[in-house]
Amino acid sequence: MVPILSIHNVSKTFSQNGNKIKVLNNITFDVQEHEFICIVGQSGCGKSTLLRIIAGLEKPTSGEVLFKGKPIEEPDPRRATMIFQTFALFPWLNVRENVELALEALGMPKIKRHALASHYLHLNDIEKFERSYPSELSGGMKQRVGIARALAVEPEILLMDEPFSALDALTAQTLRQDVLDIWRDTRIPTNTFLMITHLITEAVFMADRVIILSKRPAKVIGDIPIDIPRPRTEHERDPAFYEISDRLKKLIMSE
Numbered sequence: 050m051v052p053i054l055s056i057h058n059v060s061k062t063f064s065q066n067g068n069k070i071k072v073l074n075n076i077t078f079d080v081q082e083h084e085f086i087c088i089v090g091q092s093g094c095g096k097s098t099l100l101r102i103i104a105g106l107e108k109p110t111s112g113e114v115l116f117k118g119k120p121i122e123e124p125d126p127r128r129a130t131m132i133f134q135t136f137a138l139f140p141w142l143n144v145r146e147n148v149e150l151a152l153e154a155l156g157m158p159k160i161k162r163h164a165l166a167s168h169y170l171h172l173n174d175i176e177k178f179e180r181s182y183p184s185e186l187s188g189g190m191k192q193r194v195g196i197a198r199a200l201a202v203e204p205e206i207l208l209m210d211e212p213f214s215a216l217d218a219l220t221a222q223t224l225r226q227d228v229l230d231i232w233r234d235t236r237i238p239t240n241t242f243l244m245i246t247h248l249i250t251e252a253v254f255m256a257d258r259v260i261i262l263s264k265r266p267a268k269v270i271g272d273i274p275i276d277i278p279r280p281r282t283e284h285e286r287d288p289a290f291y292e293i294s295d296r297l298k299k300l301i302m303s304e
Contacts, residue, residue, distance in 0.1 A: 052079035059112035087252035090262030189220035
């Protein structure tokens with residue numbers, strides 16, 4: 050079976066003040082349809098750069114990213130859409146307008162984009178705030194809008210760049226569970242999730258597999274299946290949870 054996503058020997062080098070800085074070094078792994086993958090690694094190792102390359106927002110210096118066996122050469126929101134940690138909402142648009150804007154950019158008729166926006170606003174429990182502006186929302190509500198906007202495009206892959214890092218602990222915990230519920234919902238077309246996180250416990254709670262990157266220039270130093278049955282308890286004192294979390298931490302800190 051052809052993976053939905055294949056990263057083959059991806060390297061990335063930036064030029065800065067006349068110097069060459071290598072960020073990624075021959076990154077290789079596959080993602081199967083219906084998988085939830087988390088990528089972890091030390092701060093500054095190139096995780097976000099890798100996600101941008103997968104999204105088609107940046108070109109690798111060498112190597113390639115394949116979507117269903119075909120090279121990714123430019124962004125395509127129906128293939129993969131990204132959720133950012135900074136919410137990335139337009140402050141002059143209200144909640145509904147922020148969600149519908151992505152659909153309008155695809156040339157979708159007004160009636161259809163209105164229906165899709167309504168569906169995903171309801172799914173993320175923010176339909177009552179559709180006329181509110183970002184400045185009137187909490188951080189958690191802003192991220193719900195970002196999730197609704199990304200899902201409304203109905204991409205085949207959802208990319209998330211530390212989506213809960215700007216939130217308080219309780220709100221982040223609630224949203225993590227909500228995202229897992231969305232991922233498991235068979236009525237939603239988007240069923241393959243790829244998420245960057247700096248929290249090992251978050252990765253263990255959410256992922257089917259965890260890809261571990263070394264310090265810069267990043268290479269894959271671990272591809273660890275998370276065999277804890279679902280639904281999981283987000284608690285390090287659970288023996289299985291603690292064991293796998295400790296294993297991942299040791300791999301990251303060994304670099």
